[in-house]
Structure formats: C-alpha cells, structure tokens
Amino acid sequence: MVSNNVDSEAASQILGHFGRFGGRFVPEALISALDDLTAAHLSAQNDPEFQRELAYLHRTYTGRPSIITEAPRFAEHAGGVRILLKREDLNHTGSHKINNVLGQALLTKRMGKKRIIAETGAGQHGVASATAAALMGLECVVYMGEEDTRRQSLNVARMKLLGAEVIPVTQGSRTLKDAINEAMRDWVTNVDSTHYLMGTVAGPHPFPTMVRDFQKIIGEEAREQVLELTGKLPDAVLACIGGGSNAIGIFHRFIDDHSVRLIGLEAGGRGVQSGFHAATITGGSVGVLHGTRSFVLQDGNGQTVESHSISAGLDYPGVGPEHAYLHEIGRAEYRAITDAEAMNAFSLLSKTEGIIPAIESAHALAGAIDIGKELASAGHSDAVLLLNLSGRGDKDVQTAAEYFGITL
Amino acid sequence: MTAMEELFIRTKAENRAALIGYIPAGFPSKAACIEVIKAMVAGGVDAVEIGFPYSDPVMDGPVIQAAAEQSLSAGTGAEDVFDVLKATTDLGVPGLVMTYWNPIEKYGVEKFAQSLQAAGGSGVITPDLTIEESGLWKSAAEAAQINRIYVVAPSTSTARMPLVTSQCSGFIYAASLMGVTGTRNSVSNGASELVARIRQTSATPVAVGLGVSTKAQAQEVAAYADGVIVGSAFIRLIQESENFETGLLRVQELAAALADGVRR
Ligand SMILES: Cc1ncc(COP(=O)(O)O)c(C=O)c1O
Numbered sequence: 001m002v003s004n005n006v007d008s009e010a011a012s013q014i015l016g017h018f019g020r021f022g023g024r025f026v027p028e029a030l031i032s033a034l035d036d037l038t039a040a041h042l043s044a045q046n047d048p049e050f051q052r053e054l055a056y057l058h059r060t061y062t063g064r065p066s067i068i069t070e071a072p073r074f075a076e077h078a079g080g081v082r083i084l085l086k087r088e089d090l091n092h093t094g095s096h097k098i099n100n101v102l103g104q105a106l107l108t109k110r111m112g113k114k115r116i117i118a119e120t121g122a123g124q125h126g127v128a129s130a131t132a133a134a135l136m137g138l139e140c141v142v143y144m145g146e147e148d149t150r151r152q153s154l155n156v157a158r159m160k161l162l163g164a165e166v167i168p169v170t171q172g173s174r175t176l177k178d179a180i181n182e183a184m185r186d187w188v189t190n191v192d193s194t195h196y197l198m199g200t201v202a203g204p205h206p207f208p209t210m211v212r213d214f215q216k217i218i219g220e221e222a223r224e225q226v227l228e229l230t231g232k233l234p235d236a237v238l239a240c241i242g243g244g245s246n247a248i249g250i251f252h253r254f255i256d257d258h259s260v261r262l263i264g265l266e267a268g269g270r271g272v273q274s275g276f277h278a279a280t281i282t283g284g285s286v287g288v289l290h291g292t293r294s295f296v297l298q299d300g301n302g303q304t305v306e307s308h309s310i311s312a313g314l315d316y317p318g319v320g321p322e323h324a325y326l327h328e329i330g331r332a333e334y335r336a337i338t339d340a341e342a343m344n345a346f347s348l349l350s351k352t353e354g355i356i357p358a359i360e361s362a363h364a365l366a367g368a369i370d371i372g373k374e375l376a377s378a379g380h381s382d383a384v385l386l387l388n389l390s391g392r393g394d395k396d397v398q399t400a401a402e403y404f405g406i407t408l
Numbered sequence: 409m410t411a412m413e414e415l416f417i418r419t420k421a422e423n424r425a426a427l428i429g430y431i432p433a434g435f436p437s438k439a440a441c442i443e444v445i446k447a448m449v450a451g452g453v454d455a456v457e458i459g460f461p462y463s464d465p466v467m468d469g470p471v472i473q474a475a476a477e478q479s480l481s482a483g484t485g486a487e488d489v490f491d492v493l494k495a496t497t498d499l500g501v502p503g504l505v506m507t508y509w510n511p512i513e514k515y516g517v518e519k520f521a522q523s524l525q526a527a528g529g530s531g532v533i534t535p536d537l538t539i540e541e542s543g544l545w546k547s548a549a550e551a552a553q554i555n556r557i558y559v560v561a562p563s564t565s566t567a568r569m570p571l572v573t574s575q576c577s578g579f580i581y582a583a584s585l586m587g588v589t590g591t592r593n594s595v596s597n598g599a600s601e602l603v604a605r606i607r608q609t610s611a612t613p614v615a616v617g618l619g620v621s622t623k624a625q626a627q628e629v630a631a632y633a634d635g636v637i638v639g640s641a642f643i644r645l646i647q648e649s650e651n652f653e654t655g656l657l658r659v660q661e662l663a664a665a666l667a668d669g670v671r672r
C-alpha cells in the first residue's frame with residue numbers, strides 16, 4: 001500500500017487522480033487556467049524563494065508552528081487515553097484555513113493576477129481569503145450562500161471590515177455548494193484576471209493536490225512535536241471532514257506510518273439514517289460534483305442532495321477525492337458524528353480544558369471520546385490520540401448559545 | 409450516420425447554417441416543454457437540444473438555472489428527458505441531449521447511450537466532461553453509434569484544440585465567449601476567430617452557442633459557422649410571457665426570425 005500511495009502521488013501530480021477518484025470535470029473554458037495553476041504550483045513547490053516567503057509569513061503572520069496542547073481532563077471522558085490537540089485554532093484568523101490561503105495568495109501574485117474569488121460556508125475560509133487579500137493588496141470577492149450569511153453573520157462583518165465584497169448566493173439550496181457554483185461561474189467569466197482560491201481539497205485538479213500541499217505542514221509539525229513529547233508515534237490521528245483539508249493536512253505526513261490509524265469524522269447531522277446529514281463517505285455514493293469524482297450525496301438521478309449539519313463548515317455534500325481513495329484502499333477510517341455528539345464534545349472541551357473549539361473541530365473531539373473508550377476497553381488505555389483542533393469557537397458562540405439555551 | 413450529421417449535409421447544400429434550439433426537459437412542465445419544442449420546429453428550428461436539468465449547473469446563467477430549478481422541483485428525471493427526446497425526434501427533427509456528466513454516470517454510461525439511441529437521439533453535448541475523462545463515454549457512444557459533442561472555448565490552446573476537436577462527431581460546439589449561458593447584446597467577436605481556429609484542426613461542422621438571441625446575431629454567426637445555437641432567448645420568452653399560449657406564439661416568431669437569419 002505504501003508503494004501504491006507513492007504511485008498515486010506521482011499520478012496525482014500529472015492527472016490529478018487518486019485511484020479512480022479525482023480528475024477534472026469542468027467546462028473546457030477552465031482547462032487552460034487549471035493547467036496554468038498546476039504549472040505555477042509545481043514550479044513554486046520547487047522554488048526555494050517561494051518556500052522561504054511562505055515560511056516567513058507562517059512564522060511572522062500566521063503564528064506557526066502551532067503548538068500541541070495535551071488535554072488530560074478532557075481525556076478522562078475518553079477512556080483515559082492521552083489526547084494531544086494540534087492547535088490550529090491559535091492561527092491568525094482562527095483556523096487552519098489560513099495555511100492554504102497564504103499559499104494560494106502568493107501563487108496568485110506569482111501568476112500575475114490581481115483578483116481572488118472564494119467560496120465560504122462557515123465564513124472561516126472567506127475571512128482568511130479577505131485577510132490575505134488585504135495583506136497582499138488583492139481584490140477579493142467572497143461567495144456565500146444566503147442561508148450561511150445568516151448563520152454566520154459575524155464572519156460576514158469580518159470579511160467586510162477586511163475590505164472584501166461578500167455576495168450572498170440565492171440559487172439552489174443557498175449554502176456552500178451553491179456558493180461554489182457561483183464562484184465557478186465567476187471564474188469561467190473572469191479567468192484571465194482572477195484566481196479562484198478554493199478553500200478545501202475538493203474541486204478539479206490541481207486543487208485537491210495543491211491545497212493538500214499547503215496544509216500538510218500541520219502533520220509535518222505535529223509528527224515532530226508528538227515524537228518529541230512522547231518518544232513515539234501516536235496510535236491514531238483524528239480530524240473532522242468537511243471538504244477534508246484540515247484532515248488531509250494532518251494525515252498526510254502519517255500515511256506511510258502504518259502503525260498510525262487515520263480517522264476522519266464526518267458530520268452526521270441528525271443521524272446518517274435520518275437522511276439529514278453531511279456524512280459523504282459514510283452515507284453517500286461515488287459520483288462527480290464540482291469538478292471531481294469522489295463520494296457525493298446524490299439521488300437516483302445524480303442530482304446533488306442537500307446536506308445538513310449544525311456546523312456550517314462541514315455542511316457540504318461532497319468530499320475531497322484523496323479521502324475517497326484513502327477510504328477505498330482502507331488506509332483511513334471515516335465515521336459520522338451527530339450534531340448532539342459534537343455539541344456534547346464542544347461543551348466538554350470548553351469546561352474541562354478552557355478551550356472553546358469550532359463546532360467543526362468538535363466533531364473530531366467527539367470521535368476522540370469514542371475511539372478513546374474503544375481503545376481503553378481493548379486494554380490500550382496508554383494509547384496516544386493526536387487530534388487536529390482545526391479552529392476556534394468564537395464564530396460559533398451564537399449557534400452554541402442557542403443550542404444550550406443561553407440567552408444573549 | 410446520425411440525423412444530426414444528415415442535417416449538416418443538407419444545410420451545407422442549401423448554403424446556410426443550421427438553427428439549433430435548446431430547452432431543459434420538463435420546463436415549464438413535461439407536456440408544455442413538448443409544446444415549446446413544437447413551436448420552435450414550426451418556426452423553423454432545425455434541431456433541438458434537450459437539457460437534462462441538473463442541481464449544480466456551473467456553465468449556466470440565471471435564465472437556464474431558473475428553468476432547470478423549476479423542472480427539477482417537478483421531479484424531472486432521466487426517463488422524462490428521454491420521453492421529451494422521443495417526442496422531438498418523432499417530429500422528424502434531430503434531437504440531442506445536453507447534460508452535465510454526473511446524471512449520465514448515475515444512470516449508467518452504456519445504458520445512457522443506448523437509451524438515447526433508442527429514443528432516436530443523435531448525440532449528447534457534455535459541457536463538463538473533459539476529453540481526459542472520456543474513456544468510458546467514448547466506447548459507450550461509439551457502441552450506440554451516437555455523436556459525442558464537446559465544447560471548445562476561446563481559451564482552448566492551439567496545442568489542445570485538435571485533441572478535443574478530433575473527439576467530436578456530429579458537430580463541434582464553439583462557446584462564443586468566456587462565460588456562462590445567457591443572452592448578450594452582441595456576439596463576442598472572439599467567436600469567428602475561434603471558429604477559424606477550430607477549422608484548422610477539423611472538417612467536422614462547427615456550431616456556435618452562448619449569447620445568441622436575435623435574428624441579426626444569427627445572421628452574423630451564420631456567416632462563418634455551420635450552426636447557431638439559441639437557448640436562453642427562447643426560455644426567457646416563456647418565463648416572461650403573461651400566459652403560456654402567448655409564450656408559444658413568441659417562441660415560434662423568434663424561431664422564424666432566427667431561421668431567416670441563418671439563411672444569411
Ligand atoms: C474550523 C474549521 N474546521 C474544519 C472545516 C472544514 O473544512 P475542511 O474539511 O476542508 O478542513 C472548516 C470549514 O469552514 C472550519 O472552519
């Protein structure tokens with residue numbers, strides 16, 4: 001399986017395939033821009049000057065490396081295993097999204113483009129994009145489903161304060177998938193001047209590979225940090241899955257470490273059986289959405305079905321193709337966490353460790369509770385779980401207050 | 409030879425361009441959609457492209473999005489698309505289906521090609537299927553002897569052009585501009601240049617779509633292309649007419665004017 005993965009990596013650089021997943025399903029009009037982007041990404045990867053500039057920004061702007069925090073009081077509720085949190089929530093703008101955004105914004109300048117467009121669900125990617133645009137003097141337009149502009153009004157205000165234009169999308173289900181559709185339409189129309197700064201490891205090649213390359217720093221840092229702290233590799237690495245960027249970011253460096261379980265936690269909404277969920281791998285089927293072949297929530301006619309999650313950032317009916325591949329070859333496991341389980345973990349981390357997580361990340365925390373208990377009951381209470389705390393919960397205070405009946 | 413290929417032989421002999429109308433299946437309803445197609449044909453449309461309404465139509469502007477959404481909310485599915493196609497080809501005009509890729513994959517690639525052929529269809533336009541991902545579709549379409557029509561854009565590089573055009577049969581769809589479907593005040597002047605670039609790589613007929621809505625535009629495009637594709641303009645007439653009967657009349661009038669246009 002190792003060599004299999006290396007092969008797929010080589011292939012993904014050329015055609016963007018991960019086994020039978022990935023590829024490009026886009027209007028012909030976008031092919032030349034995707035080719036240019038692929039070339040720019042490859043040359044930047046091999047350009048020490050580009051890497052130096054990005055590393056400098058990460059050190060002096062993002063606040064990298066992000067630290068590891070052990071969560072012993074939380075872990076008492078997870079069978080008493082050790083739980084280590086990779087603190088992407090402490091990054092500037094509050095989530096892992098900034099890692100990818102700074103990389104792509106530098107690429108935008110490298111390609112001589114002056115305008116970026118982005119889609120956003122929770123608003124974290126939109127805020128990160130608006131931030132990078134302000135930092136680098138780029139024009140920024142963010143597409144956001146009208147429904148999400150209401151759920152995440154604070155982030156809409158943040159984007160505007162940063163100088164970005166936020167366009168509420170009123171088509172279709174008015175959520176993230178429709179925001180992506182509008183961003184693609186804008187891109188087809190303005191491709192000469194504009195870079196589409198996609199926020200996750202979905203979409204046509206090179207996005208799944210490129211965004212992963214900008215996020216894999218999470219796992220590279222964390223692997224060193226865990227080795228230093230514990231003297232060994234973790235038993236499992238956990239992350240929530242929206243499109244899958246924070247998860248692939250922390251997984252990637254561990255893929256060849258076969259002793260390490262990789263576990264992705266999808267949004268189970270009101271339960272996968274209920275049909276109201278966003279658990280694309282657990283509850284979906286193979287199809288094509290937004291330019292890539294992967295797992296999709298769809299009906300019998302191949303129409304995309306709306307996803308449901310309390311977490312706007314996970315509320316997406318698709319998932320990155322590399323996750324579909326890791327699932328298919330059995331290298332990673334994917335499970336669904338319900339809204340209620342996530343909110344329980346959200347509250348627990350807040351009260352036991354003094355860290356309010358993003359509701360997205362709370363799905364990974366709920367997974368850690370389950371996995372920790374399973375390991376403990378199998379006699380592995382000395383197990384070490386590494387968890388990607390992808391973002392902080394400031395943006396979710398309103399949703400959480402409503403959920404827990406706290407009056408504002 | 410498909411009916412579409414025969415049509416282009418005929419229009420070439422008549423020294424004119426073919427007029428191709430577009431409508432999403434099930435818009436404004438399944439039965440009414442067939443009425444609109446009859447009005448198009450009565451006005452002089454030579455061939456009809458039937459859209460498979462899709463939840464995430466990234467190549468379409470607001471007019472077609474709204475029409476597709478209306479059709480989808482009435483539950484339009486693959487069988488409805490083939491029924492409308494059959495009703496079209498029963499009128500004696502070539503029928504095509506235009507669809508994003510996922511509905512084909514979900515229906516079954518081989519089965520889709522066969523059902524299309526069984527409904528008398530000539531071929532399929534696939535706006536988001538790249539030639540790189542076309543392996544299965546190529547063999548399925550060849551087995552069913554139907555045309556594969558890909559879109560070529562102004563941004564398609566000279567090196568890539570023959571790779572795409574050599575895969576097309578029936579005709580090559582030239583997207584007149586960088587953008588989505590919808591009516592425009594003028595046809596981009598990049599269109600004639602694009603058609604010229606296509607012709608350097610292929611002898612297959614070329615039809616121009618995106619943004620054509622008036623007789624004058626049809627006339628202008630017919631001067632250099634083998635086919636003129638009109639969609640949003642017809643759909644808007646149905647959406648904006650005070651009642652359906654009036655809409656049908658206007659569709660027929662527009663078709664007649666465009667048919668005049670393509671005769672140069
Ligand atoms: C904090 C946080 N975590 C996770 C996600 C999900 O995205 P991905 O799966 O690409 O990491 C988001 C998306 O908005 C987010 O804001």
